[in-house]
Amino acid sequence: MSEAILQVEDLHIWFDLDEGELHAVQGVSFELEPGERMGLVGESGCGKTTTILAVMGLLPANASVAGRVLFNGEDILEEGENTVAPHRWKDIAMVFQGAMNAFNPVKRIGDQIAEPMELHGTARGRQAKGRVGDLLELVGIPGSRADRYPHEFSGGMRQRAAIAMALACGPKILLADEPTTALDVMVQAQILELLVGLTEELGLALVFVTHDLPVVAQTCGRAAVMYAGRIAEEGATADLYHDARHPYTRLLFAATPDLHGKEKIISIPGSPPRLDRVITGCPFQPRCDRAFAPCPTVTPRTVSVAERHVAACHLNEVPAERLGGAGATGAR
Amino acid sequence: MSSGPPLLEVENLVTHYRLGRGFLGTITRKPESSVHALDGVSFTVHSGELLALVGESGCGKTTTAQTIVRMIEPNSGRILFKGKDITRLSAGEMRPLRREIQLVYQDPYESLDPRFRVRDTIEEPLAIHGVDVAGDGRQQILSALERAGLSPPELYIDRYPHELSGGQRQRVAIAASLVLNPALLVADEPVSMLDVSVRAGILDLLAGLRRSGLGILMITHDLSTAAHYADRIAVMYLGRIVELGPAVDVVRNPQHPYTRALISVVPSRDPLARARPQLLEGETPNPTDIPPGCRFAPRCPMVEERCKSIDPELRPVGEAHEAACILVGGSQRPIAERAPRTRRDETEKRGA
Numbered sequence: 258m259s260e261a262i263l264q265v266e267d268l269h270i271w272f273d274l275d276e277g278e279l280h281a282v283q284g285v286s287f288e289l290e291p292g293e294r295m296g297l298v299g300e301s302g303c304g305k306t307t308t309i310l311a312v313m314g315l316l317p318a319n320a321s322v323a324g325r326v327l328f329n330g331e332d333i334l335e336e337g338e339n340t341v342a343p344h345r346w347k348d349i350a351m352v353f354q355g356a357m358n359a360f361n362p363v364k365r366i367g368d369q370i371a372e373p374m375e376l377h378g379t380a381r382g383r384q385a386k387g388r389v390g391d392l393l394e395l396v397g398i399p400g401s402r403a404d405r406y407p408h409e410f411s412g413g414m415r416q417r418a419a420i421a422m423a424l425a426c427g428p429k430i431l432l433a434d435e436p437t438t439a440l441d442v443m444v445q446a447q448i449l450e451l452l453v454g455l456t457e458e459l460g461l462a463l464v465f466v467t468h469d470l471p472v473v474a475q476t477c478g479r480a481a482v483m484y485a486g487r488i489a490e491e492g493a494t495a496d497l498y499h500d501a502r503h504p505y506t507r508l509l510f511a512a513t514p515d516l517h518g519k520e521k522i523i524s525i526p527g528s529p530p531r532l533d534r535v536i537t538g539c540p541f542q543p544r545c546d547r548a549f550a551p552c553p554t555v556t557p558r559t560v561s562v563a564e565r566h567v568a569a570c571h572l573n574e575v576p577a578e579r580l581g582g583a584g585a586t587g588a589r
Numbered sequence: 590m591s592s593g594p595p596l597l598e599v600e601n602l603v604t605h606y607r608l609g610r611g612f613l614g615t616i617t618r619k620p621e622s623s624v625h626a627l628d629g630v631s632f633t634v635h636s637g638e639l640l641a642l643v644g645e646s647g648c649g650k651t652t653t654a655q656t657i658v659r660m661i662e663p664n665s666g667r668i669l670f671k672g673k674d675i676t677r678l679s680a681g682e683m684r685p686l687r688r689e690i691q692l693v694y695q696d697p698y699e700s701l702d703p704r705f706r707v708r709d710t711i712e713e714p715l716a717i718h719g720v721d722v723a724g725d726g727r728q729q730i731l732s733a734l735e736r737a738g739l740s741p742p743e744l745y746i747d748r749y750p751h752e753l754s755g756g757q758r759q760r761v762a763i764a765a766s767l768v769l770n771p772a773l774l775v776a777d778e779p780v781s782m783l784d785v786s787v788r789a790g791i792l793d794l795l796a797g798l799r800r801s802g803l804g805i806l807m808i809t810h811d812l813s814t815a816a817h818y819a820d821r822i823a824v825m826y827l828g829r830i831v832e833l834g835p836a837v838d839v840v841r842n843p844q845h846p847y848t849r850a851l852i853s854v855v856p857s858r859d860p861l862a863r864a865r866p867q868l869l870e871g872e873t874p875n876p877t878d879i880p881p882g883c884r885f886a887p888r889c890p891m892v893e894e895r896c897k898s899i900d901p902e903l904r905p906v907g908e909a910h911e912a913a914c915i916l917v918g919g920s921q922r923p924i925a926e927r928a929p930r931t932r933r934d935e936t937e938k939r940g941a
């Protein structure tokens with residue numbers, strides 16, 4: 258097993274609001290290896306975007322952070338902007354949520370892709386121009402289209418251009434925030450193929466942020482399932498589906514229709530807790546179908562349940578017979 | 590299914606949006622162009638049936654819905670409701686029918702007025718149709734809330750939208766459309782704005798209403814949702830229905846090359862069930878200039894020379910199953926079902 262290229266350790270993020278404080282990320286830890294594709298999944302508001310914005314050092318001014326983010330072992334958040342800026346775009350890059358709709362409508366696509374390079378002095382003028390052409394080709398757009406304007410590109414092409422822009426300074430980690438969410442299923446398939454191809458060709462590590470479980474199931478070897486600012490469970494995607502160790506993971510899969518699945522689709526009653534109030538016990542407990550004595554009062558620890566498989570659920574810490582044998586918390 | 594005419598019949602519906610010529614166009618006398626949003630759409634919805642209309646962005650799903658409820662005037666074609674031609678009825682003549690045909694919008698955050706309590710939202714259609722909201726109406730309001738799964742209704746009736754979750758808001762919107770006891774519900778992407786954990790509740794609600802006799806046209810871009818909840822699926826491409834049939838048949842045995850490609854790229858939630866996605870090149874062409882012959886020909890992996898001149902119509906390819914492709918039908922072999930790999934296969938592969 259190779260060394261982690263990215264380690265996030267006990268990350269906390271608070272947003273200052275007029276009425277108080279919102280604890281958006283409540284102790285998130287994960288590791289990413291070079292060239293690995295990892296999914297970060299969960300429903301709206303669980304803290305996915307906030308987590309990866311912290312890794313980029315791009316949180317808004319009303320946010321405060323605790324915890325560590327290590328790039329190749331170096332803590333890049335230690336001294337704020339001073340320590341993170343040298344790595345931003347050069348080592349760690351991001352495709353923002355909705356990036357394909359965020360291009361400046363009156364500037365040529367190619368010039369916009371060249372911006373980060375010029376900003377970082379990685380290339381200038383002619384050299385930058387040549388690199389823009391190469392980048393466009395890399396993401397499957399003819400280099401000659403660099404002088405087109407955003408409205409002359411289809412949605413799928415704008416998403417490709419947004420990916421090209423993130424790759425401009427040759428990063429080793431790409432954080433992609435909902436890169437396929439607004440796209441049709443056929444264009445989504447094309448973008449997924451591109452992202453998988455890029456990780457394989459360039460050895461790029463990918464954090465794939467999405468609320469779409471099937472997309473992660475088909476593109477990532479590993480995933481972390483987030484709920485209310487915490488990671489409920491993390492492990493190989495196959496294990497999350499076939500051997501879930503957190504009821505939220507199991508229920509989330511069960512709520513997701515599958516084209517060829519025949520099981521009844523369920524919904525999870527209730528809604529996620531407010532993050533501007535202190536959460537006691539397990540955050541998922543009010544909606545959980547397996548809650549028992551400790552859940553409302555005791556915060557579950559994140560424990561290793563198998564090799565490279567962790568979960569934060571009390572069920573994993575009680576003797577098996579109490580639950581009626583092994584697999585009682587499983588996906589089915 | 591009762592005898593007599595279907596609840597809704599749509600025949601060869603054509604709806605174009607006119608685009609201005611723009612300044613240059615005007616001085617050069619360029620002909621005005623138009624978006625051929627619907628270019629000959631035909632289907633039926635029966636009472637007690639849920640028909641899903643699926644297709645990619647811009648294929649004409651919303652235009653279909655809005656044309657049916659007469660928010661948009663079609664250029665040609667006919668809309669029959671309970672056997673009666675409603676295509677050219679005036680607003681006054683449509684009025685009594687508005688009670689029977691209801692539209693549910695995609696976005697529960699926008700479709701509810703933030704200043705209206707749940708009660709007001711649901712009373713509004715009653716008041717418009719002259720129902721006494723204090724007398725008979727009150728019972729109708731409570732029962733609509735109940736049918737929409739907001740129970741006990743007293744708990745919700747005085748709340749404002751911001752005091753409800755997304756799923757509850759969509760339930761209120763559905764309650765408002767049920768309060769007049771419609772016969773047909775047209776739901777345009779009713780769950781796409783909702784978190785996956787609450788979608789099933791709304792979809793089960795629609796499925797239940799269908800079982801109690803409502804006809805439902807549900808628009809969705811999500812084939813997996815259609816597969817789970819619809820009785821029949823209609824697949825749209827560039828202003829036309831290219832395949833129509835029982836949901837199981839369309840999903841398990843798709844005939845039109847477009848449907849086949851679409852089905853092949855829907856990701857499975859099971860990481861071990863890897864499909865062989867059949868990617869189509871490029872994106873759907875612009876509906877201002879629809880290619881001659883088969884509109885799918887330019888992207889079709891099976892295309893033959895004659896496809897470029899023949900504009901295919903829907904024709905039978907199976908039991909109650911139709912496709913608009915001259916290359917398929919009759920004795921077509923079913924394409925292989927996606928075979929889920931077992932965990933053992935995966936372990937062996939990893940070990941290898």
Ligand SMILES: Nc1ncnc2c1ncn2[C@@H]1O[C@H](COP(=O)(O)OP(=O)(O)OP(=O)(O)O)[C@@H](O)[C@H]1O
Binds near residue numbers: 273274281302
């Ligand atoms: N700038 C901000 N100020 C205050 N609160 C914020 C801010 N940004 C995000 N939040 C809150 O932090 C929480 C996490 O938000 P975040 O955007 O990370 O969620 P997400 O998982 O990316 O959701 P989505 O799937 O909707 O994109 C939410 O409760 C959100 O309302």
Ligand SMILES: Nc1ncnc2c1ncn2[C@@H]1O[C@H](COP(=O)(O)OP(=O)(O)OP(=O)(O)O)[C@@H](O)[C@H]1O
Binds near residue numbers: 653810
């Ligand atoms: N008011 C309008 N004026 C001009 N063109 C329009 C108008 N409304 C829709 N169109 C065009 O008509 C075509 C069909 O649009 P429609 O909204 O029916 O598609 P849709 O299938 O509902 O798409 P989506 O999945 O994105 O909602 C598209 O090309 C669209 O750009």
Ligand SMILES: [Mg+2]
Binds near residue numbers: 305306307354434
């Ligand atoms: Mg987000």
Ligand SMILES: [Mg+2]
Binds near residue numbers: 650651652
């Ligand atoms: Mg639409």
